[in-house]
Amino acid sequence: MKILLVSCFLIMLLTFTCTADWDSRCIDCPPKFYGIGPDVLQCDGAGNQVLAAGGDNLHVLHKNGSTWDLEIVDDSPAVGSMTSMKVDSSGYAHISYRDSLNDRLKYARETSSGWSIETLDTTRTGNSTSLILDVSDYPRIAYSNSSASNKGLYYTYFDGSSWHYETVQNEHAAYTASIAINAQNDVSIAYFDSTDSMLKYAVRDGGNWTIETLVTESDCGGSSTLVMDNMGLPHILYECSGLKHTWHNGTDWQTEQLISTQTQGISLEYDSGNILHASWTTESVIQYSTWDGTSWSTETVVTEAEDEMFGWCSLLLTPGNTPEIAYLEAWSYKISYCVKNGSTWESSHMVRGGYTGGYGSSAQDQSGYSHASYTYPAFIERFRVLNYAWEDAQGWHKTVIDDESYVYDTFLDLDSNGAAHIGYYTLDPDAYKYATNASGSWVITTVALDAGEYCRLKVDASDHVHTVFRGAWESYYGYFDGATWKVETLEPITGSIDGHFGLCISDDETPHISFLNGTDMNLGYGYRTTNGWQFDMNIDTHYLWWVGEYTSIALTSQGYPIISYYQTQYDNHLRLASWDGTQWEIEIFDAGPQWGGSFSSLKIDSNDFAYIACYGENEFLYYFEAEDGWHVSNGLPCGLQRK
Numbered sequence: 001m002k003i004l005l006v007s008c009f010l011i012m013l014l015t016f017t018c019t020a021d022w023d024s025r026c027i028d029c030p031p032k033f034y035g036i037g038p039d040v041l042q043c044d045g046a047g048n049q050v051l052a053a054g055g056d057n058l059h060v061l062h063k064n065g066s067t068w069d070l071e072i073v074d075d076s077p078a079v080g081s082m083t084s085m086k087v088d089s090s091g092y093a094h095i096s097y098r099d100s101l102n103d104r105l106k107y108a109r110e111t112s113s114g115w116s117i118e119t120l121d122t123t124r125t126g127n128s129t130s131l132i133l134d135v136s137d138y139p140r141i142a143y144s145n146s147s148a149s150n151k152g153l154y155y156t157y158f159d160g161s162s163w164h165y166e167t168v169q170n171e172h173a174a175y176t177a178s179i180a181i182n183a184q185n186d187v188s189i190a191y192f193d194s195t196d197s198m199l200k201y202a203v204r205d206g207g208n209w210t211i212e213t214l215v216t217e218s219d220c221g222g223s224s225t226l227v228m229d230n231m232g233l234p235h236i237l238y239e240c241s242g243l244k245h246t247w248h249n250g251t252d253w254q255t256e257q258l259i260s261t262q263t264q265g266i267s268l269e270y271d272s273g274n275i276l277h278a279s280w281t282t283e284s285v286i287q288y289s290t291w292d293g294t295s296w297s298t299e300t301v302v303t304e305a306e307d308e309m310f311g312w313c314s315l316l317l318t319p320g321n322t323p324e325i326a327y328l329e330a331w332s333y334k335i336s337y338c339v340k341n342g343s344t345w346e347s348s349h350m351v352r353g354g355y356t357g358g359y360g361s362s363a364q365d366q367s368g369y370s371h372a373s374y375t376y377p378a379f380i381e382r383f384r385v386l387n388y389a390w391e392d393a394q395g396w397h398k399t400v401i402d403d404e405s406y407v408y409d410t411f412l413d414l415d416s417n418g419a420a421h422i423g424y425y426t427l428d429p430d431a432y433k434y435a436t437n438a439s440g441s442w443v444i445t446t447v448a449l450d451a452g453e454y455c456r457l458k459v460d461a462s463d464h465v466h467t468v469f470r471g472a473w474e475s476y477y478g479y480f481d482g483a484t485w486k487v488e489t490l491e492p493i494t495g496s497i498d499g500h501f502g503l504c505i506s507d508d509e510t511p512h513i514s515f516l517n518g519t520d521m522n523l524g525y526g527y528r529t530t531n532g533w534q535f536d537m538n539i540d541t542h543y544l545w546w547v548g549e550y551t552s553i554a555l556t557s558q559g560y561p562i563i564s565y566y567q568t569q570y571d572n573h574l575r576l577a578s579w580d581g582t583q584w585e586i587e588i589f590d591a592g593p594q595w596g597g598s599f600s601s602l603k604i605d606s607n608d609f610a611y612i613a614c615y616g617e618n619e620f621l622y623y624f625e626a627e628d629g630w631h632v633s634n635g636l637p638c639g640l641q642r643k
Contacts, residue, residue, distance in 0.1 A: 027372060027389045027396050031070065032056035033328060033335060033353040034081040038178070038225045038267035039130075041314040041326040045091015049316065051326050051350070052095050053335065054080015058108060060093065061335070061350055068337075068350045073108050073115050077101055082129045088137040096131040096141045105129060105143050105156070120163060124150040130179040132187070136160065140181065142189045144174030153177060153191055153202065155209075168202050168209050169193070178225045182232035190214075190226035190236045199224060199238055214246055214253060227268040229276070237266045237278055245291070258289070258296055265312030265328075271321045279325050281310040286327055286338070288315075288345075301325060301338050301345045326350065352376075358384060361412040361422075373401075373412040373422045386410060386424055386435065401435050401442050402426075409455050415463040423467045425452030432469050434480070447478055447485055454499030460509040468513050470499035477511065477528070490526070495519040495537040497526075502553035502563060502602070514551035514563040523548030523565050523577060539563070539577050539584050547575070552602035554610070564600040564612050573597050574614050574623070589623060589630070596621075 034055030041051045049063040058073045058080035074080065078101035085095045092110040099106050105125040109116045121143070129143045140157040152170035156163055168189060175194040181187050187204040199221025201212045215221055220240035227235050235247040242260035246253055265281040276291040279301070289298040304310055311328035318324060325338045333354020338347045356376035363371050369391040375384035386402040405426035412422050419438035426433055432452030435444045451471035458466050465480035468490070475497040478487045490497045490513075498518025505511055510527055517524040517537045526535040540547045546568035553563045560579045567573045567588075574589040574597025589597065589612075600614040612623040623632050 028356050028374070028376070028387065028398055030333075030356055030376075031059050031351065031353045032355075033059075033333070035312045036265075036314055036326060036328050036335065037083045037085070037130075037312070038265070038314055040083050040085045041316040041324065042085055042087045042093065043316065043318065044087055044093065047319070049324065049337075050085075050087070050093060051314070051335070052080075052083045052085040052093070052097075053328075054083060054097065055100075056080065058083070058095065058097055058106075060095075066348070070351055074106065074117050079106060082125070082127070082143075084129050084131040084141075086131055086133045086139075088133055090137070094131060094133060094139050096129040096139070096143070098125050098129060103147075105141070107131075107139065107141070109139075120156055121154065121165065124152070124154055127174065128176045130177050130189070132179045132181045134181055134185050135183070140179065140187055142168070142177040142179040142191070144177045144191060146173035146175055146194055151195070153189065155179075155187070155189070155204070157187075166204075166207070166209070169200075169211055172196065175222060176224060178236075180226045180228045180234060182228050184232070186232075188226065188228070188234055190221075190224050190234070190238075192221040192224060194222075199236070199240075201226075201234070201236070215240065215244075215255075220244075223264045223266055225266045225268045227270055227276070229270050230272075230274045235268065235270075235276060237268055237280070239263050239266070243280060245296075258298070259287075265310070267313055267315035267325075269315050269317045271317055273321075275321075277315060277317060277323055279313050279315040279323075281313050281327065283309055286310055286313055286325065288323060288325065288340075302327070302336075302347055304329075356387070359408060359410045359424075361410050363412050363414045363420075365414050365418040366416075367418075371412060371414060371420055373410040373420070373424070375407045375410060384408070386422070388412075388420060388422070390420070402433070402444060405429065405431075405433070409453065411455055411457045411467075413457055413459045413465075415459045416461075417463070421457060421459055421465050423447075423452075423455045423457035423469070425455050425469070432467075434465070434467070434485075436465075438463075445485070448476060448487055451476060454501045456501045456503035456513075458503050458505045458511070460505045461507070462509060464509070466503065466505055466511045468501045468503050468511075468515075470497075470501075475499065475501075475515070477513075477533075490533060492524075492526070492533075492535040492537055495522075495524065495535075497524065500549045500551050500565075502551040504553050504555055504561075506555055506559055512553055512555065512561055514548075514553040514561070514565065516548040516551070521546050521548070523551065523563065523575075525553075525561060525563065525577075525579075527561075536584075540565075540567075540575065540586050550598045550600055552600050552612075554602050554604040556604060556608045557606070562602065562604060562610060564602040564610075564614070566598045566600065566614075574600060574612070574621075576602075576610070576612070589632075 032055040033053045036053045051061040060071045061068045079099045082098040095108040105121040107118045125143045127144045138158045151173040153168040153174035155166045172195040175192040177191040189202045197218045199215040221238045224238035243258040243263045246255040263280045267279045269277045279288045286301040309330045311330040313327035316324045334352045335350045337350045338345045358375045360374035371390045384407045386407045389398040406428040409425040422435045432448045453470040455469040467478040475490045496518040498516045500516040502514035512527045515524045523539040524537045549566040551565040563577045576587040578585045598615045603611045609625040
């Protein structure tokens with residue numbers, strides 16, 4: 001069995017045999033949050049806060065003291081966006097949300113025995129869902145679509161025995177929808193008609209819908225939220241060259257401008273004293289405001305950190321009318337939570353989401369357990385932090401090694417004691433760094449400044465560390481004997497070494513490297529002797545340009561180098577260069593167009609059979625060599641795929 005690590009926005013291990021499919025094991029797979037709705041922060045029956053959000057799955061977060069527990073409600077792929085949630089009089093949550101993979105409307109209802117999930121409309125959801133509960137705690141849902149075949153605004157409700165479906169407006173693309181209901185169970189929907197580029201208001205009387213255009217200004221209402229006051233009168237906040245408030249006073253509609261800054265993520269609540277509470281986001285701040293029927297009182301809740309951008313927010317009024325706001329920070333992929341305490345706001349993190357596993361590298365120790373280095377976005381700003389995960393008899397563990405740098409590339413190897421050695425490139429500061437836990441705790445060393453791209457690192461049989469990396473103008477080889485680093489410039493007689501490194505160490509502890517010859521745009525190879533470095537700068541002359549990117553190198557039992565690499569120009573192929581002791585043999589593999597064959601990783605077994613993992617066209621490809629030739633799996637059926 002071969003074990004490979006794939007780094008493609010999430011970190012996981014893939015295991016494969018020729019006759020079986022790949023099996024993935026999640027190491028660090030945080031949830032994905034594609035925005036949060038204006039009503040997804042609620043209180044459950046015990047008075048504890050809950051929040052619904054998703055994108056990869058439907059998640060519900062439960063406040064547990066000072067922490068939040070994450071529950072997966074629907075583990076179907078690509079569900080949980082466009083989420084709306086209400087809690088009924090028994091304390092159970094009801095959630096409407098989108099199945100993005102199949103373009104369907106889904107509904108989840110909490111019960112005493114768990115969650116009940118239904119697929120409602122299988123053809124007509126796409127842009128938004130909005131849910132409200134009537135006086136009997138039955139759900140009513142507005143949802144919209146802007147696709148050419150099903151564009152329109154739709155409404156569905158449950159009467160205690162079955163679901164019913166109505167079309168509010170068809171042949172007009174509806175972009176957003178916000179539903180409300182009064183004490184008489186009369187339903188209203190505010191929505192943006194993207195066909196007419198106008199904010200509209202629909203009222204259901206019996207089984208009939210009456211539609212009114214509220215705003216004739218073009219492109220107003222793309223972000224809007226509706227709420228009913230205690231007298232059953234509608235109030236709408238919407239984006240229109242800033243933020244505007246329109247409401248019906250029982251006779252006609254009134255409109256006022258709140259701010260002139262572009263907003264989104266508008267959330268509204270009315271309290272028992274008929275005071276309107278609102279929150280919204282701009283690119284730089286989250287604001288909270290109250291309206292007493294005459295004037296607005298507005299304050300800033302949170303100001304963005306450097307390189308951050310706020311997404312959407314959800315406002316909750318507790319039974320004591322204390323405002324609480326959950327909000328999404330778009331660049332750092334996290335949901336945070338604010339509570340007003342007197343005159344100040346207290347903020348805390350709820351959950352980290354987003355994409356992890358970037359720039360991953362893996363190795364196996366002598367017991368067969370896997371170790372991995374990788375990056376993910378940090379809570380603070382958009383920095384990628386260096387993370388390390390390792391497996392033992394108890395399962396997987398992970399820790400943060402460096403959260404003070406913008407980590408880019410990482411490369412991991414293990415010594416004979418199973419200690420980790422990681423070389424990694426940071427953009428802020430611009431440096432090549434080395435981290436190891438060989439002493440029992442993590443020690444970080446800066447090896448070189450203004451350098452570190454395309455870094456590769458290997459540990460030899462004496463537990464000494466070898467590394468190669470690129471600087472601004474030159475490339476370098478580094479050697480660490482356990483006490484000091486020695487760094488030297490790689491200087492071929494002709495051509496230049498321009499990164500895309502592969503690195504391996506022979507049994508006699510000689511470093512061998514593969515790289516892109518930046519002068520001739522060709523594949524290069526080198527190895528170090530007592531007299532210095534020896535180079536072959538033009539291995540593959542099949543094309544004139546761009547032969548030799550994303551290289552990986554290994555040695556046969558005879559000590560001969562084999563190199564996998566990527567051909568960019570013309571045909572985008574995975575290629576393999578093998579030295580037979582006299583000359584280089586070049587093999588070409590059709591890994592598909594558009595980056596097919598890039599980011600390859602090469603290993604050789606004791607029988608000198610090669611194994612290559614690489615990127616295909618929107619898929620992962622794995623080539624393996626056997627007695628009858630080359631085979632490929634994952635995305636293509638097992639069989640000969642040699643070109």
